[in-house]
Amino acid sequence: MSYLLRSWQGAVALLLCLLALTQLPLLGPEAPLPVGSGATSVILLLIAGGALASFLPIPSAALAAILFVAAHGAAWLLIGSVDGNEGHAGSAFFLLVAASWLLGWRCITVLADIEPNGRAAETVLRLLIPAIFGAWILILWEAGTRGAGVPFILLPPPSAIGERIGNSLPILAADVRQTIFKAVLFGYVVGCAAGFAVAILADRVTFLRRGVLPIANLMSALPIIGVAPIMVMWFGFDWQSKAAVVIVMTFFPMLVNTIAGLGAAGAMERDLMRSYASDYWQTLVKLRLPAAMPFVFNALKINSTLALIGAIVAEFFGTPIVGMGFRISTEIGRMNVDMVWAEIAVAAVIGSVFYGVVALAERATTFWHPSNRGG
Structure with a gap:
């Protein structure tokens, strides 16, 4: 039964x-x-x-x-x-x-x-x-x-979107090169690295930690549609302004998560390191940074999607005649909905692959963590 x-x-x-x-x-x-x-x-x-x-x-x-x-x-x-x-x-x-x-x-x-x-x-x-x-x-x-x-204008079928992708490979490749390989990757690396470095510095200097965290929480709430046009005015219409938006969006999640991760090591483990006469940097490298790795990778996974969203939205406010955000904004005005969905599909695939690569790196790096030992 x-x-x-x-x-x-x-x-x-x-x-x-x-x-x-x-x-x-x-x-x-x-x-x-x-x-x-x-x-x-x-x-x-x-x-x-x-x-x-x-x-x-x-x-x-x-x-x-x-x-x-x-x-x-x-x-x-x-x-x-x-x-x-x-x-x-x-x-x-x-x-x-x-x-x-x-x-x-x-x-x-x-x-x-x-x-x-x-x-x-x-x-x-x-x-x-x-x-x-x-x-x-x-x-x-x-x-x-x-x-x-x-109606096609409301929601084209997947077969039409796939056909559009197949017929627009050169255009899509140019858009991916402009948005992903220039703005997203550069902004992601710089934003995450800067957030990590500032978190280490804030952890070392109590005064800086107490001053940075409230500001980080405030800045992380800034709307992207407000930041993007300012960055375009400051850094121009090319990919540098989009990379600046990505840096702003990825900096603060990495900063907050890393600071939280550095405090994740238990009191017993810290006492053990002190009993071995370890200084700050030895304790940081051998105990606190490994304990913070799940938090760091959590920020890296969050930023892998934020970076893509930030670069595409920033292109709505000014860009050369290439880029995924530029293509979406112009093609929707021409009612070429299948091309818009083609860009969305390519962005979704790239974002999933990006996230998956970070997840695999996390699994290889933090294999000792209880969240990874079971699967």
Whole structure:
């Protein structure tokens, strides 16, 4: 009984499949390109087969493979049926999309319950599960916008955004080079390094610590839309002004987190260092900085997203005719929404990779920390 309860997605998917049979065809009578009965039959068989398989005593890996093929095969055929028929999808179409999504959900659940055998299998599962989850966000987005005929100007489907990315690679590469490899990286390195150095200095000088922290909390609350135009006036329209905005945005999170981390070492450990006649710098290097590393990496991860946001928003207030923020602001004025979404998608991917690199560095550096020893 517990297995049947855990397989409720299959039961609901089968119910939706039966309900869709009463609502056929997939498209309305006014659709310019009718869908053949063969394609509809394959979709129904895939969903019904996947739903029934979820109740059988099949090994988890095999069941996950069956559900994966059934869910994604049906979704691919359903999206193909509305290609050229945007806005003409009937209720059967949306019922079958929902049934396919439930099979995809069940596939993820089965994969999450698998006990990996070895490091390689664990890595594959940790990558596969979020990949399937993310793919279904795109599938539902594509099916919803095409099936319901959402106006392109409001929300283009992912396929249109992907096509725009493929056709605009030189433009996107130039924008990434201007925004990421110039403004973001330079500002991130300088801002984080300056915040870390000032935190060490403030930790050493009590007077400075008591004066810097309140000001840091105040400055961290400054709105970027107020700082960005001032930096453009001070440093010009090129990437230097955007790097200055990134420095301002990344300096204070690093400062506050590092100061907090330097105070994380326990009193017993400090007493032990004093009993060894360690001076300030020896205690700092051998005890307090290692204890502060989780706080420092927390600031680095926060700043990895803040830097990207700061540089893009700063480009709204003045930039040469290149850059991700410049492209977003100009293309939205021309109603080229797919290009705007292409820039957003590229920024999201770069930001995720940036964050992931910092997270991997944290895992390699602070492997001894309890937050990393379990996973």
